[in-house]
Amino acid sequence: MRAAGMLAALGWVSGWCAPAPQAWVPMRWPWQDARSLELLAGTPINCLLLETYSPELVTAASKRGLVTLAQIAPGGDAVAEARGALARGVSGIVLEGSFAEGIPAAVRAAAGSAPVVEITARNRLALGSSAQVLATDQGVWPGIPAEDGGHSKMAGPSGSAWINTNTGFIRAVRAWGDAAVWLANAPPAGEVVTAERYLQAIADAAISGGRWVIALDHGFAGRLAAGDENARAGWQRMAGLLAYFERHPEWRAMRAAGKLALVQDPAKGGLLSGGILDMIAVKHTPVTPVPPQRLTPEALAGTTVAVDVDAGALTAPDQTVLRDFAHAGGTVLTSPTGFKDERPPGDSITLTKAELERFNDIWHDVNSLVGRENLGVRLFNVSSMLSNVLASADGKTEIVHLVNYSDYAVENVTVQFLGNYRHATLLTPDGGQKALEVYPADEASAVDIDKVAVCATIKLEP
C-alpha cells in the first residue's frame, strides 16, 4: 500500500505540471506505439484513456505532459489492477462500468493522490458531490436520426427533424455543480461515422460546457494510423473544433441566459436525453435549468417564466421561492396534476413512449405559453440546429452557440435578440471573426449569418 501510494505519487508527480482535471481534454487512445502520439501535435487533447498500453507509450505521453488514465473494467481485482497501472507510470485511473459497492473507494485509497475518474451510468453519477469530473458512458449519438431510406425522422408537413442530443442532460448536470462533465459514449457500431458526425458529437457536448471523450471507431482509427488523407483531414477538423472551444474557457464559466427557467431535478428527469430540456431546445427557446437544490431568488434573477416540472417534490422553502417569483410578476407554470418527475428506470436514458406522452402535456403547456415570445433569443432557419445562449457574470456579454446536425451547411440564419447589444461578432472554428450588422427587428435586434457549417458562435456586446 505504501509502495503503491508512493508509486502513485510518482506517477502523478511525473505529470505534476499537467493541467487540472477541469481542463482535461480526454480521448480514448486506440494505439499502443509512442509514435502515434504525434497525431496530437497541435491539438488540445491532453488526457488519454488507455485500455491497453505499452511502457513506451506511457513514457512518451508523460514526456509530452499528457495525462494518462488506465481504464479498469469490473470483473477483476480493480485495486490490484490500479496499483499495477500506477506502478507502470500512468497518471491515474478510470473506473468504467458498474463496480460493486466499496470498490471505487478502495481504488481511490490505493491510488493515493493519483486521480481516479469514474465513468458510470447516468443514474450513478455523484451529482452534487465534490468530484472534479462527472463522466458517463451513456449518451445518445448526436445527430438527426435517419429512417425511411435516409429521410430524417419527422411527422407530416409540420415535422421538423428531431435531433438526438446530450445537451439537455449536460446542462441539467452542470446546473448543479462545477465538475467537468464528460460524455464517454462510443460512436454507433455498424455505421459509417463521417468526420461531420464526430464534429457534431464534439460540438454537442461543448456548447453546453461538457466534453465528449473522443472515441474513434475502428475504421476511422485504422485509416488515420495508415495516413489516409481524408481521415487526416477529418482529424484536423476535429482538432480544430476542440481547440475552438478550448480557446474560450470563459464560455464554460458563463451562465445560461434567457427569460425561461426550468426547475427540474438533475437526478430525475434531468438525467434523460429527449426530455423536457431537449424538447425546449429544439424550439430554440433559451432556457435556464435550475435544480431544486439550488432554487433561490438569485437563481431566477432575469427570468420571467418558471416551469416547475414536479411541483409535488418541492420543499416548502422552494415553494416559497416560486410563490415570491409569481408575486413579483413572474409566471409559474406547474406540471399537470399528478405528474411526478421520476428517476429513469434502470439504466435507461431516453423516454419510453408512455413517458414521452406524459412529458408532452408539459411540453404543450410550455409551447403555448411561450408562443412567439422572445425569451432572450429567437432563431430562424435553424431546424437542423441546436443552440445555447450564455451570458457573462456581469451580464454585459452574451454568446449564442449554434451546432448544425445536418450534413449540409445551413445558409441564411437569422438571430433576433433582446438586450442592448450593438455589436455582434461571428466566431467560427476556423478562427474566423466577422463583425455582423445589427439591425432592428420586431421589438428586438437581429443579425443575419450567411452560413453555418458545423458550428458557429455569435458574441453580443454593448
Added chain:
Amino acid sequence: MITRREWIAMIGAAPLVRSAAAAAAPASPVSIARCASYNEDVTAHLAAMFDQLGGLERLVRDKTVTIKVNMTGGPGTRFRGKAPALTHYTHPKVLGSAAYLMGRAGAKRIRFVESSWASAGPLEESMLDAGWSVRQLQAAAPVVEFENTNALGKYKRYARFPVPGQAYMYPAYDLNQVFEETDVMVSMAKLKNHATCGVTLSLKNCFGNLPASIYGDDAGKNEPNERPTSGRDQVGHEGNRQPSKSAPQELHFGASHDPGYRVPHIVADLAAARPIHLAIIDGVESVAGGEGPWIGGLRLVQPGVLIAGLNPVSTDAVATAVMGYNPRAVRGTAPFRQCDNTLLLAEAHGAGSADLSRIDVRGLPLAQALYKFEG
C-alpha cells in the same frame, strides 16, 4: 406515362373531345425560359418572359399586386437537409425578381401572401425560417408587404368569394381580406408533382389561400379559430367536417371523402372565385414524386425552366406538358392516377383553356423544355 413521340403528337394535336365550356374558355400565351440555376440572372429571364406576354406595366401599373407564393409544409421540414427553396418552395430569387420588375413597372403595392403551415404568426417569420432574406424582399420594390392568410392576419374580417355559376364544392369561400384588396392576383408556384392532385402548379398553389382558421382541422365549429395549429385534411381533403359555420358550408357534405375528388374540385372552385391574373411557375430546381419531404419516394429534379402566363389554366397546361404529361389526361392516367384533373375542372368552370393547341407558347419551345418527371 407517354413516350416522347406520343408527347410530341399530343402537344400539337387538338383534343378529340372538347366541351362547349372548354371551347369557350380563354386561352392566353405562355412563356417558357431556360434557367438552369438560381445563380443565373433570374430577373433578366423574367423580364424577357413578361415582355413576351405583352409587358408587365399594363398589368400592374398603379395596382395592388398580391403574389401567392408556395411554402407548403413547415419551413423546418427539409428534404435531405436542403433549403426548401431548392426542393419544394418557390425560390426567394424568383419572388425578389418578380417584385423588382413589378415595382419598376409601376405597381403601387406588392404583397406576398401564403397561409403559413399550422400558424397564424407573421409570414415574415416563416420566410426567415425558410432561410429567406425578408429584408432583401422588402427592398425589391418601393412597397412590399407580407400577409399570412391562414387567419385574419392584419385584417378585422374575412372576405367572401362566391363561385360564379355552379360551384363544385362550396358556394363561396371565406378568405383573408388581402385577396379582396387585390387588383392583380399572381400565383407563384413550383413545378412539382402532388400526391393528391398529380401535379401542383399555379392552380393548386391557391388551395393554400384557404385559411386554416376556417378550413383547418382545428377550425372553430361556429367561428374561426384565430390560432390554427393544423392543416386542412378534415375539411378539404377528407370532408369529415364542415368549415366554421361563419363560412358557406359544403354543398353536398358527406357525398365524397375522396381527396382525389375533393381537392381538385375545391381548387377549380377557387380559380373561378378568386381569379388569377398572372401565373409564374418556378421549375428551376424542384422535386418529383410529391409536393414535399413528407411524401415517400421524393426525388430531386432540375428541370431548369421558368414558366409564366396570363391564364393559370393555360400556364398549368403548358407546365404539365413540360413535365412530360398530357394536361388533358383523365383520372386513372398519369399524372392523375388517383384524382380528377384539376385543369379540366377549372377549364369547365371557364377559368381558362387547357388545350395546348390553343395556347401560344413563346420563348423556349415546348419540345426543348421537356423534362420528364417520370420514366
